[in-house]
Amino acid sequence: MTSSSDTTRRDFLKTSVAAASAFAAPAFVRGQNLNSQLQFAGIGTDGKGYSDIKLIASHDKVKCVAFCDVDLSRTAKVKPLAPDAPVYQDYKAMLDELGDKIDAVSVSTPDHTHAIISIDAMQRGKHVYCQKPLTRTVWEARQMRLQAKKTGVITRMGNQIHSHSAYRTGVKAIQDGVIGKVTAVHSWVGTTGHGRSGLLDRPKVNEPVPKTLDWNLWISVAPMRPYGGNRVYHPFTWRDWQDFGSGAIGDFGCHLLDPVYTALKITGDPISVHSEHTGMNDEVWPAQETIKYIIPGTQYTAGRSLPITWYDGGRRPSNGIAKLLPGQTLPGGGSIFVGQKGNMILPHVGQPFVNIEGVSIEPVPSLDHYHGWVDGCLSGKQPSDGFEYGGHLTEAVQLGNVAAYFPGETLEFDGKALKITNNSEANKYLTRDYRTGFEIASI
Numbered sequence: 356m357t358s359s360s361d362t363t364r365r366d367f368l369k370t371s372v373a374a375a376s377a378f379a380a381p382a383f384v385r386g387q388n389l390n391s392q393l394q395f396a397g398i399g400t401d402g403k404g405y406s407d408i409k410l411i412a413s414h415d416k417v418k419c420v421a422f423c424d425v426d427l428s429r430t431a432k433v434k435p436l437a438p439d440a441p442v443y444q445d446y447k448a449m450l451d452e453l454g455d456k457i458d459a460v461s462v463s464t465p466d467h468t469h470a471i472i473s474i475d476a477m478q479r480g481k482h483v484y485c486q487k488p489l490t491r492t493v494w495e496a497r498q499m500r501l502q503a504k505k506t507g508v509i510t511r512m513g514n515q516i517h518s519h520s521a522y523r524t525g526v527k528a529i530q531d532g533v534i535g536k537v538t539a540v541h542s543w544v545g546t547t548g549h550g551r552s553g554l555l556d557r558p559k560v561n562e563p564v565p566k567t568l569d570w571n572l573w574i575s576v577a578p579m580r581p582y583g584g585n586r587v588y589h590p591f592t593w594r595d596w597q598d599f600g601s602g603a604i605g606d607f608g609c610h611l612l613d614p615v616y617t618a619l620k621i622t623g624d625p626i627s628v629h630s631e632h633t634g635m636n637d638e639v640w641p642a643q644e645t646i647k648y649i650i651p652g653t654q655y656t657a658g659r660s661l662p663i664t665w666y667d668g669g670r671r672p673s674n675g676i677a678k679l680l681p682g683q684t685l686p687g688g689g690s691i692f693v694g695q696k697g698n699m700i701l702p703h704v705g706q707p708f709v710n711i712e713g714v715s716i717e718p719v720p721s722l723d724h725y726h727g728w729v730d731g732c733l734s735g736k737q738p739s740d741g742f743e744y745g746g747h748l749t750e751a752v753q754l755g756n757v758a759a760y761f762p763g764e765t766l767e768f769d770g771k772a773l774k775i776t777n778n779s780e781a782n783k784y785l786t787r788d789y790r791t792g793f794e795i796a797s798i
């Protein structure tokens with residue numbers, strides 16, 4: 356039920372957002388006028404969607420007003436959170452029908468659908484919490500941050516460990532100068548680019564689409580292909596496939612590189628990117644890769660540019676780079692910040708340590724990532740990792756995937772022009788061809 360004062364407030368917000376769109380007003384226009392309740396709809400209700408919705412809904416000022424999932428069999432878990440809330444298969448139908456009853460949405464769907472859903476929601480003035488990586492392509496990441504700026508809605512990328520004690524502690528230590536200025540960063544994860552579906556190519560035999568699933572909506576912006584079968588593409592295994600997911604760096608880059616971008620306050624576009632890997636075809640991502648970025652330097656780096664090296668699929672930096680003290684070991688995933696005074700090792704969601712005798716780091720407490728976004732929607736205060744930040748980080752991550760198509764080549768990137776300047780063929784991988792009816796309009 357919406358009270359008349361709510362209606363007035365929402366009408367006012369509609370006008371405010373329209374005005375914000377027209378004049379590119381700052382990001383607090385909508386949020387500062389909200390009353391004490393946030394009417395929220397969750398898009399993507401199982402897998403990560405379930406925990407996103409549950410944790411957002413645990414804020415006492417959130418009311419779940421609707422749920423949406425392309426597979427109705429996967430809505431069972433969220434229903435008890437709001438038994439009377441309607442359930443939709445098509446997010447567009449939900450936004451059309453419920454209109455101003457929705458203030459904010461979460462988008463916890465496979466990567467290829469993040470941009471189309473989030474941009475539509477932002478254009479309608481909804482605050483958006485969207486999972487990592489923010490988008491499947493570099494161009495989409497740029498559109499997301501431009502749209503967030505234009506509409507002034509409150510956004511957050513779904514990388515909850517941005518608010519975790521371990522990463523916050525690592526960020527503070529770097530900014531406090533514990534290892535001096537940073538000369539290089541090495542980040543790695545054990546995850547491989549494919550292997551979740553057990554396939555390297557499309558299956559020859561296709562099972563029928565389950566009755567509860569709208570396969571046309573699941574495919575969304577990507578070229579249509581047959582359903583395949585359970586766990587060929589859906590659910591979860593889409594990560595392997597170039598049309599839908601983003602491989603190992605797409606899956607973990609926005610996690611592991613988050614404290615790197617945050618600590619060093621990186622806001623510039625990568626200058627170049629170079630990938631070397633174990634091979635790929637037209638369908639799935641490489642099993643193991645090493646991606647070398649050159650990023651513009653900041654106040655926390657020693658040089659005017661900074662090399663960042665990414666490793667996945669079992670690759671990791673050498674002991675010569677790590678220079679660990681006796682008794683220290685490299686974690687399964689994490690980052691080494693190489694500094695002028697020594698190295699800081701930041702395990703993936705583990706407390707950082709340094710290889711400087713006698714130096715230890717005081718932990719910083721965690722914050723509630725989900726409630727932080729809700730509080731931002733209610734107060735108008737944009738959290739630190741909105742789409743401006745997440746868009747930059749995701750552009751870098753997905754640029755690594757562009758480089759995978761040209762192994763051994765250094766691609767030079769002009770961020771302002773959104774263009775690779777020394778390989779014209781590579782530019783086509785910055786974006787994709789959108790299926791008719793699922794286009795995303797450029798801002």
Ligand SMILES: NC(=O)C1=CN([C@@H]2O[C@H](COP(=O)(O)OP(=O)(O)OC[C@H]3O[C@@H](n4cnc5c(N)ncnc54)[C@H](OP(=O)(O)O)[C@@H]3O)[C@@H](O)[C@H]2O)C=CC1
Nearest residue numbers: 399400401402403424425426429463464486487513590591
């Ligand atoms: N921050 C973190 O720690 C984590 C983040 N993630 C991120 O969360 C997102 C979802 O991943 P995951 O949960 O594993 O994926 P799933 O394949 O399990 O999809 C999540 C849910 O979204 C539904 N869905 C798919 N497409 C649509 C659509 N167009 N509209 C509405 N619902 C849809 C799925 O239905 P169906 O079953 O039919 O596909 C499923 O219920 C990804 O971006 C992933 O990177 C994932 C895990 C952890």
Ligand SMILES: O=C1CO[C@H](CO)[C@@H](O)[C@@H]1O
Nearest residue numbers: 403487546594606607610
């Ligand atoms: O943190 C995470 C845990 O693993 C998942 C599956 O690889 C990731 O998608 C996710 O981001």
